[in-house]
Amino acid sequence: MERNDTASGGACESELECRAALDNCTGALDANLSVRCWLHLLTREYDSTLQGDPSSLALRVMIALVYSVVCALGLVGNALALYLLHSRHRQKQSSIDCFVMGLAFTDLQFVLTLPFWAVDTALDFRWPFGQIMCKIVSSVTTMNMYASVFFLTSMSVARYYSITSSLKMHGHRSAAIRAKWVSLGIWAVSFLATLPHTVYSTIAQVAPDEELCLVRFPESGSWNPQQVLGLYQMQKVLLGFVIPLVVISLCYLLLLRFVMSRRILGSALTLWAVLIKFDMVPFSNAFYNAQAYAFPLSVCLAHTNSCLNPVLYCLIRREFRAGLKELVIRATPSYRSLAQMLPRKAKVAEAPTV
Structure with missing residues (x-):
């Protein structure tokens, strides 16, 4: 692709320069070279506030x-x-x-x-x-x-x-x-x-x-x-x-x-x-x-x-949440020890008193 010397910095000074820039860019998305060029051609208005906004x-x-x-x-x-x-x-x-x-x-x-x-x-x-x-x-x-x-x-x-x-x-x-x-x-x-x-x-x-x-x-x-x-x-x-x-x-x-x-x-x-x-x-x-x-x-x-x-x-999904919980318990020692202690505490609480 030829280098576009008429659109320095992506800005077009006039409609002729915009058309020259676009003529050099016949590719698929070459219109992206300057949104301001398209604005000028389609609306005949050039909004310089876009630059450096x-x-x-x-x-x-x-x-x-x-x-x-x-x-x-x-x-x-x-x-x-x-x-x-x-x-x-x-x-x-x-x-x-x-x-x-x-x-x-x-x-x-x-x-x-x-x-x-x-x-x-x-x-x-x-x-x-x-x-x-x-x-x-x-x-x-x-x-x-x-x-x-x-x-x-x-x-x-x-x-x-x-x-x-x-x-x-x-x-x-x-x-x-x-x-x-x-x-x-x-x-x-x-x-x-x-x-x-x-x-x-x-x-x-x-x-x-x-x-x-x-x-x-x-x-x-x-x-x-x-x-x-x-x-x-x-x-x-x-x-x-x-x-x-x-x-x-x-x-x-x-x-x-x-x-x-x-x-x-x-x-x-x-x-x-x-x-x-x-x-x-x-x-x-x-x-x-x-x-x-x-x-x-x-x-x-x-x-x-x-x-x-x-x-x-x-x-x-329920089965995957259960699998994720099991993965977290296996990967974290504190959760694993806590999961092992909870059943023991439940058994002690349910044990009959003498």
């Missing part, structure tokens, strides 16, 4: 801190979930546990990439780790995004199948074996869906002291890079959102109909509602300023699911 620095530091906290909590939570699932999986195998284990492993890989994104965000989205780490970190992030959604979708299908066929005779071992094959298929599809990101992720220098880690599709024949980018983004939306949303919604709607038709006593069904809001807003400077703050903040909040998944799908 202290609130922007505070937001980036806050997001970096949240990434660090999510990384620490995610490492502990997902490692505990994997340990408890593995110890229970040897005793009782089930398809749900297999998918939850895959989800925990996916989240564990994902949180390992968060320190890199924390530094990237704190440095105003400048990538200081080089091209190889750009490919590795961005590819692992994208692949685990796909895998996480696919495992959640598989859990919905498995939950529907296990409840609707609970009166039939099915072996747990055969269901667990099928779940393992489905898990392998999930990783294979996630890897194939991530290949474009792996191949075309690169480092782009957009200013003398500014390098970004982004996806840049080259020009090839009649295909325009923007068209290829549009197809790639459409693939991400379809595979990572639309298709899983349809499958999960269908499974829970069918499950709700099954429970209502059978009127099973003591049964409980948890439904997750997905709310999609469409807003019509005019192009304005204030709107794009808000987007510059809201988008990284929303991504930050979305990443917190990596430390919430172990709690939602594993640690709230």
